[in-house]
Amino acid sequence: MNKNMFTSFLIKYGEIGVKGKNRYLFENALMAQIRYALKRIEGEFRVHKAEGRVYVDALSEFDFDEAVGALKCVFGITGICPMMFREDEGFDKLKEEIVDYVRKVHPDREGRTFKVNAKRARKSYPLESMEINALIGELLLEEYPELKVDVHNPDIMLYIEIREKIYIYSQIIPGPGGMPVGTNGKAMLLLSGGIDSPVAGYMIAKRGVKIDAVYFHAPPYTSERAKEKVVELAREVSAYCGPIYLHVVNFTDIQLAIYEKCPHDELTIIMRRYMMKIAEHIARETECLGLVTGESIGQVASQTMASLLVTNEVCTLPVFRPCIGMDKQEIITISENIGTYETSILPYEDCCTIFVAKHPVTKPNLDIIKRHEHNLDEVIDGLMEEALKTEELIIVHK
Ligand code: ATP
Ligand code: MG
Numbered sequence: 001m002n003k004n005m006f007t008s009f010l011i012k013y014g015e016i017g018v019k020g021k022n023r024y025l026f027e028n029a030l031m032a033q034i035r036y037a038l039k040r041i042e043g044e045f046r047v048h049k050a051e052g053r054v055y056v057d058a059l060s061e062f063d064f065d066e067a068v069g070a071l072k073c074v075f076g077i078t079g080i081c082p083m084m085f086r087e088d089e090g091f092d093k094l095k096e097e098i099v100d101y102v103r104k105v106h107p108d109r110e111g112r113t114f115k116v117n118a119k120r121a122r123k124s125y126p127l128e129s130m131e132i133n134a135l136i137g138e139l140l141l142e143e144y145p146e147l148k149v150d151v152h153n154p155d156i157m158l159y160i161e162i163r164e165k166i167y168i169y170s171q172i173i174p175g176p177g178g179m180p181v182g183t184n185g186k187a188m189l190l191l192s193g194g195i196d197s198p199v200a201g202y203m204i205a206k207r208g209v210k211i212d213a214v215y216f217h218a219p220p221y222t223s224e225r226a227k228e229k230v231v232e233l234a235r236e237v238s239a240y241c242g243p244i245y246l247h248v249v250n251f252t253d254i255q256l257a258i259y260e261k262c263p264h265d266e267l268t269i270i271m272r273r274y275m276m277k278i279a280e281h282i283a284r285e286t287e288c289l290g291l292v293t294g295e296s297i298g299q300v301a302s303q304t305m306a307s308l309l310v311t312n313e314v315c316t317l318p319v320f321r322p323c324i325g326m327d328k329q330e331i332i333t334i335s336e337n338i339g340t341y342e343t344s345i346l347p348y349e350d351c352c353t354i355f356v357a358k359h360p361v362t363k364p365n366l367d368i369i370k371r372h373e374h375n376l377d378e379v380i381d382g383l384m385e386e387a388l389k390t391e392e393l394i395i396v397h398k
Contacts, residue, residue: 003064005084005104009071010169011054012079014177027054029180029208030076036242037070040398051121051163068173073240075206076183077175081159084168091127091135094166098136098158099143101168106156113150114140118160125162132160179208181241186210187320188283189292190275191234191246193226193348196294196323198233198340199331203322204292205241212286213244214279216251221355226348234396236340243397247282250390251275254383255355261375264357268302269364270373271355273314274380278387280315290318296326301360310364 011034018026031047031054038045043062048055056071064082071080086097106112118132127135136158140147147156161167189201191213201211215230227248238244251271258270279291295303302311312319323331335341373380 003082005101006064006082007058008083008085008167009056009067010081010083010167011056011071011077012081012172012175013054013076014078014179026076026180026183029182030054030074032182033074033076033180033242034071037074037239038067040239041066041070043067072173072176074180075176075178075208075240076180078177079172080175081169081172086166086168088125088162088166094160095136095139098160098168099139101170102140102144102156102158105170109144110146111148112146112155113148113153114156114158115149115151115154116140116158116160118162120162122162122164132162136160176206176240178206181205181208181210184208184210185289186212186287187290187292188279188286188288189213190279190294191215191230191237192294193229193233193344193346194294195328195335195341195344196296196299196331197292198237198294198344199334199338200292200294200320200322201237202240202334202338202340204320205237209241211237211241211244211292212247212283212288214247214249214282216249216275216278218252218255219250221252221255223348229343229346229348231394231396232343233340234394235398236338236343238396239398240338243395245286246394246396248392248394249278249282249387251387254380254387257376257379257383259355262372265359265361266364266369266372267355267357268360269307269310269369272302272307272311273369273373274384276311276319277314278384280317281384281388282391283317288317290320291315292320292322294323294331295321296323296328296331299328301362304362306363306365307361310366310369313366 013030027049034047034056044059046057046059068080071077084101116133116136118129120129137149156170158170184207187204187209189197189211191197191201205211213234217227234244234246254274255271258267262270283291295308298304301307332341335344
């Protein structure tokens, strides 16, 4: 197929929740995200709304596959229709172009069915929609006897739209679905270097939620490389959700204090509680409406139902855990599809592995945990304040 013939894309998006005033917000957020996605590829594009639809027009040479790849990262898009558009140079010329179009775009025609779906938006055009359907249908049957007509369930639906110019399209490349980022507030993702949390961020962003992130590192127990890995993961997720404000919090002193003063089998769970507390603090300061983690029930000791209860207890913001019911393999499959897997499996240690106990509690008791946390009373407020004061903000984008 000659992909150079396409100079425009019609963007299809779900109609649910796109009524009234919401429609305009939805479309504007969608166009903003499309522009963001296209900025990272070669070529100049115009993203605009016309006749209540969203179009992407190429204003320069561009790589078709790259453009489709970028559009596939934009939540809210359900279908991407590559379009050929032509000046109106009369019906005979249009016939020639359509014959040519079908030959190039649908080279495998044997035994396939089609239907012509013409729409005359410009009422001054000399032929009515039904006439165009009949004439072009006949023409294609003559030119390509291997094709058959099926008006109910055609393999090829050939759209011809007569507007100022004439649009021809027949393919719908599936988009990612979801809702445009920016239509549903903002959440704070606890992003570690693992497989699960980038997937969790992706899934929440897919519902239209803008994502900020927080990463806890513990130098020198965790390396600069481990931090770079998290920055890279944030960059990969930002391909879908737009720029991410990544808050890097130095967790070393808090971790050491817990290590020194609390039972070792409770280290992870107590650490997790302080991570959530700090994350929530930053979330509130940055107008996030919830926290997001990559937790999945039973995956490790700190993610049993009992552990999740204890972790959750420190938060008042809702905590969203989109991986909660997934098996590891299901999470891996998503991470492969969205392109974060290869980075996630790079071997740099994360801040938990250093301090992991041999036999962490799997059924922590909230009262006991709280009692042991009192061992930190003298130091913890100062340490938390220091951690917040020294946070590093990195703005990450694809
Ligand atoms: P992941 O694959 O996302 O790292 P995991 O299976 O390693 O998850 P845990 O280490 O138990 O699981 O972490 C559970 C969740 O806690 C993570 O998904 C993440 O949201 C959060 N988390 C863990 N460690 C950190 C960290 N160092 N910084 C920020 N968030 C973290
Ligand atoms: Mg982890």
